[in-house]
Amino acid sequence: MELTNMKSRTMPTSFTRMHGLKLAALALGSTFVLAGCAGKPPTEQYAVTQSAVNAAVSSGGTEFAAVEMKAAQDKFKKAEIAMHDKKYEEAKVLAEQAEWDARVAERKAQAAKAQKAVQDSRQGVQELREEGLRSAE
Template sequence: MTTKTAPNARTQLASWKVAALAIGSSLLLAGCAGNPPSEQMAVTKSAVNEAVSSGGTEFAAVETKSAQDKLKQAELELVEKNYEEAKRLAEQAEWDARVATRKTQAAKADKALKDAQQGIEELRQEGMRGAQQIRTQGQQQ
């Protein structure tokens, strides 16, 4: 008698697991499809704002414009309740904005380096002029 109940108990347990998995998957998919990607939109807006405020329109114009355009498209998809597409566009816009921010930072660092090198060269030349003046004054005496 125990041999007959054990397979039935395992079969019932397996059936429950499959049913729970199916229900959980359905709820997960329904949750993703039915909810607006509010958090992603907020993160994306913040990233785009950072790209613009850091100077992205000057140093990474293409990437910044792409991020802004994709954000606008995502907002339109959100209004149309196409949440999957809105989320996809928002994610792309976020990454474009992050690329723009990093490119801007690199361009600013490169400009600062060039400015520092130019300042060093000017100081070096000024120092050489000062040394020449001292030599010519010494020769005149």
């Protein structure tokens, strides 16, 4: 059996350089696109957080969950500052934390109000019992 040399064609070096240049340009372009996405203000999260803080205040968070409300309001203020300084990732994280602090404050306020309602109901039942005992005597 006879062996023959096969001639194989390789790409010219200019093509390889051009291909590498295209890949570099693609990578650079992708970086700019990703940076553009990261540079988008978190306006939706900001609005959700503002709504959560307002709901917590409305439900009595400042009265029944003062610590959580203060934390939510402080973080929300820091998020506003970060938005103004165009530190959007930091603003988003702070806004998310503020939202959850506000939600905790709202739930705590609701629980405290419910507990007070239960206590008032028990007091009312106790007064009715005492009145019933007095009238039975």
